[in-house]
Amino acid sequence: MVVYVLGINGSPRPYGNTVKALLMALKGAELEGAKTKIINLYELNIRECVGCVSDSIKACSYPCPIDDDMRYVYDEVLKCDALIIATPIYWYGVSGPVKNFIDRLTVFENMIFISGRSWVEGKIAGFIAIGNDVGAIAVIQNLMVVMNSMGFIIPPWSLAYYTGSNDVTLVENVVLDCVNLGRVVTLMAKIVKGEIAGSDVKVWYRADEEYRKSALEIAREVKELVDSLLT
Numbered sequence: 231m232v233v234y235v236l237g238i239n240g241s242p243r244p245y246g247n248t249v250k251a252l253l254m255a256l257k258g259a260e261l262e263g264a265k266t267k268i269i270n271l272y273e274l275n276i277r278e279c280v281g282c283v284s285d286s287i288k289a290c291s292y293p294c295p296i297d298d299d300m301r302y303v304y305d306e307v308l309k310c311d312a313l314i315i316a317t318p319i320y321w322y323g324v325s326g327p328v329k330n331f332i333d334r335l336t337v338f339e340n341m342i343f344i345s346g347r348s349w350v351e352g353k354i355a356g357f358i359a360i361g362n363d364v365g366a367i368a369v370i371q372n373l374m375v376v377m378n379s380m381g382f383i384i385p386p387w388s389l390a391y392y393t394g395s396n397d398v399t400l401v402e403n404v405v406l407d408c409v410n411l412g413r414v415v416t417l418m419a420k421i422v423k424g425e426i427a428g429s430d431v432k433v434w435y436r437a438d439e440e441y442r443k444s445a446l447e448i449a450r451e452v453k454e455l456v457d458s459l460l461t
Contacts, residue, residue, distance in 0.1 A: 233419040235259040235412065236310035237268040240317035240328035241360075244270070245459050247398040248360040250452050251390060251408045252316035254399070255358060257448040258412025259312070264419075266412075269306060271327035274299035279333035283340060290340040292349065300334050307335070311419040312354035313382070314411065315373060319361030319393070322368040332376060339380040351381030352422055356388040356415040358408065360398065366391035385418035387411065387435040399449040402442075409445040410435045 237256050241248035249270075256266040275298045283290035294300060307313065315332075317324040324332070338349040355377040359369040370389050378384055390407035392398050399405060414434050420426045 233264040234310045235264045235266045235312045238315045239270045240325045242272045251358045253452045254408035255412040258409035259416045262416040264416045276300045292337045294337045312415040314356040316358035319365040322365040348381035354415045354418045355382035356411045359391040362395045385414045387414045399453040405449040
């Protein structure tokens with residue numbers, strides 16, 4: 231019954247703020263007992279959706295007819311209880327690989343017309359948008375609408391964003407947002423799995439001193455880990 235939280239990294243920069251924010255969120259999930267994994271989209275060959283659904287409503291079904299690395303990603307998405315998508319902000323939108331990833335998830339949503347339900351219905355989603363310019367809210371609101379339309383549950387506080395050039399692990403309020411993001415998606419997954427009741431969660435977003443210290447320690451560990459890639 232362990233919750234499995236899958237992190238989707240949509241940044242080409244393995245040392246950048248996007249991956250740091252995602253790692254902090256996954257550490258926050260681990261604080262609540264979750265098992266986590268990260269998938270780096272830029273390391274995979276995920277081709278563009280070819281719009282089978284426009285030919286026939288039942289032509290878009292699992293498995294996708296495109297034979298590429300999305301087959302592996304599909305398996306992980308089906309296994310996970312919660313998904314956290316982290317993307318850099320590219321002109322008020324997600325990065326190209328994240329767009330391809332989301333478009334290709336249509337095979338799960340469109341199973342409504344084949345097996346009677348979206349295969350991602352009831353999974354949990356959280357979102358991270360990072361950039362050194364404006365556009366974070368545009369990115370997150372689009373992701374929320376799309377993923378909820380596929381059947382994903384969006385819990386409270388399930389977003390984190392930063393628009394600046396400083397190291398994200400040194401920005402305390404963003405650190406708290408990221409770690410809490412991992413917390414809330416895990417808590418919601420536990421509710422869906424029947425491990426806890428919704429009434430058991432008295433506080434979703436924690437900002438007390440004990441949690442703040444834990445979050446800042448996570449930020450320090452993540453900074454050391456990612457910065458080591460540069461040495």
